[in-house]
Amino acid sequence: MTLAAAVAEEQPRVAALLDRLAAIGADPPGITRHAFDERENAAHALAVVEAGRLGLQVARDAACNLYLTWPGAGRSAPRVLLGSHFDSVRHGGNFDGAAGVVAALAAVSALRATGFTPRADITIAAFRCEEAVWFGLGLIGSRAALGLLPREALDRRRADTGLTLADHITRCGGDPDAIVPGTRLLPVGPIRCFLEAHIEQAPSLIEAGLPLAIATGIPGNIRHAAIRIAGEDAHVGLPRRFRRDAALAGADIFTALDALWAEEEEAGRAMAFTIGRFHTDTSTHELTVVAGDFTFSLDLRAYDAAHLAALEQRLHAIVAEVAARRGVGIELGPRNAAPVGPCDPALRAGLAAAAARMGIATMPLGSPASHDAANFAAAGIPTGLLLIRNANGSHNPREAMEIPDLMAATATFAEWLRAEAAGWSRSRSVGIS
Structure with missing residues (x-):
C-alpha cells in the first residue's frame, strides 16, 4: 500500500x-x-x-x-x-x-x-x-x-x-x-x-x-494575570483635575499599548498584546461613582527574546507615566513568561x-x-x-x-x-x- x-x-x-x-x-x-x-x-x-x-x-x-x-x-x-x-x-x-x-x-x-x-x-x-x-x-x-x-x-x-x-x-x-x-x-x-x-x-x-x-x-510571552490600579472612589460630578480615576488609567494603558503595537508593526517588528480581563470592581462599581479600583490582565508577546525584553521595558515606562499623570498606584502583580x-x-x-x-x-x-x-x-x-x-x-x-x-x-x-x-x-x- x-x-x-x-x-x-x-x-x-x-x-x-x-x-x-x-x-x-x-x-x-x-x-x-x-x-x-x-x-x-x-x-x-x-x-x-x-x-x-x-x-x-x-x-x-x-x-x-x-x-x-x-x-x-x-x-x-x-x-x-x-x-x-x-x-x-x-x-x-x-x-x-x-x-x-x-x-x-x-x-x-x-x-x-x-x-x-x-x-x-x-x-x-x-x-x-x-x-x-x-x-x-x-x-x-x-x-x-x-x-x-x-x-x-x-x-x-x-x-x-x-x-x-x-x-x-x-x-x-x-x-x-x-x-x-x-x-x-x-x-x-x-x-x-x-x-x-x-x-x-x-x-x-x-x-x-x-x-x-x-x-x-x-x-515568547510575558503575562500578568491581575494588574491592579488603585485610585480613589469619588462622586460622579467631581471635576477632572481632582479625579484619581482608575478606569481611565486602565484605558490610557490600553490605548498606549495599542499605539506601541501600531508603531512596531509599521517598523516590521512582529508582536502582539492582549487584554483579556478589563473591569472595575463589580462589588462596588456604580453608575454615579468614579472608579477607584480597576483590574486587567495582559499578555505581551514577540518572536525574538531581545525584542520581547525591550517591549517589557516599554510597558513599564507606560505604566509609570500613566500612574504619575493619573495619580494612581499600579501593581503589575505576579509575572509569568514563556520562552x-x-x-x-x-x-x-x-x-x-x-x-x-x-x-x-x-x-x-x-x-x-x-x-x-x-x-x-x-x-x-x-x-x-x-x-x-x-x-x-x-x-x-x-x-x-x-x-x-x-x-x-x-x-x-x-x-x-x-x-x-x-x-x-x-x-x-x-x-x-
Whole structure:
C-alpha cells in the first residue's frame, strides 16, 4: 500500500476519534476539557485505546503526561517525539491541541499500514494542561516534562475548583513530589527532535488558500494575570483635575499599548498584546461613582527574546507615566513568561519537502500563539511545528478545522518520518537522562 493510500484510509478513523473527543468535552455552546480532571483523563484514555490498536507502548510520568511509543529497531538511537495536548479553554473548540495528538496517531497508523519499521523509537506525547486558564500558567505538562516547572507552581490553585496543582496531579495518579526543577521526566534516552501540529489561531491560511504552513517560530510571552490600579472612589460630578480615576488609567494603558503595537508593526517588528480581563470592581462599581479600583490582565508577546525584553521595558515606562499623570498606584502583580521558540531550519526544510512530495502546498508562517513546542525549542531540542488551516480562530466554539486539512498534516508527518527519521545520526540528538 502506498503512503498516500494509507493516509486516505485513516480519514474516517480520524473523524470518529475527533467526534469522540467532542463528546467527552461537550459543554454547550462549546467544548471544555478541564486540565487534570475527568475530561482530560478521558481524552488520555481514548488515546491509550488507540495506542492498543497500534501496538504502542504506554507510559506516564509524574506529571501525568502520556507517552505512546512505537519501538524502533535500534532502541538506543535518538527518538522522535510528536504531540500536543487535550485540555481546552472553557467553552472552546474541539481542535485546539487535540488535532496535534490525533495527527500524530494517524501518521503512525498510516506508516504501520505500509509495512514501515522505524529504526528509532517514535513517541507520541499528550501533555497536560497547556492552557493557562486553569492555573494561571500555561504549558504546565511540557514544562514539567522538561524540568522547567517552578516548584511554587504546584501551589497554584485551579480557577474553578480551588484545589492546588499538586492536588490535581495527585488525583490523576501523578506524583507532585517527583516534579523537581532541573529533572526531566521525558522517556530516557537521546531525543532527535520534537514535532507538533496545531490549528492556526489566525486566518492567515484561510487568506492564503492553503491547508498547511511550516512555522518559522513561536512567540515568547510575558503575562500578568491581575494588574491592579488603585485610585480613589469619588462622586460622579467631581471635576477632572481632582479625579484619581482608575478606569481611565486602565484605558490610557490600553490605548498606549495599542499605539506601541501600531508603531512596531509599521517598523516590521512582529508582536502582539492582549487584554483579556478589563473591569472595575463589580462589588462596588456604580453608575454615579468614579472608579477607584480597576483590574486587567495582559499578555505581551514577540518572536525574538531581545525584542520581547525591550517591549517589557516599554510597558513599564507606560505604566509609570500613566500612574504619575493619573495619580494612581499600579501593581503589575505576579509575572509569568514563556520562552521564544525558534523552529529548527533543517526541520522546516524537511517538513516543507515532505509536504511537497505528498502534493501538499505550504507556506512559511510565524505562529501567532504559544505552544508546548516552544518549551522544547527553548530547551535546545530541534523543534518543528505545522500549522493547520482553521476558520474562526480558536479558544471559541466556532473552531472550524476541516478534516482534509488535518490529513494534510498527517501525510506530512508520515512522509517526513518515512524519509528522514530512520536515517538520523546521533550527532544531532539531545541527550536526556
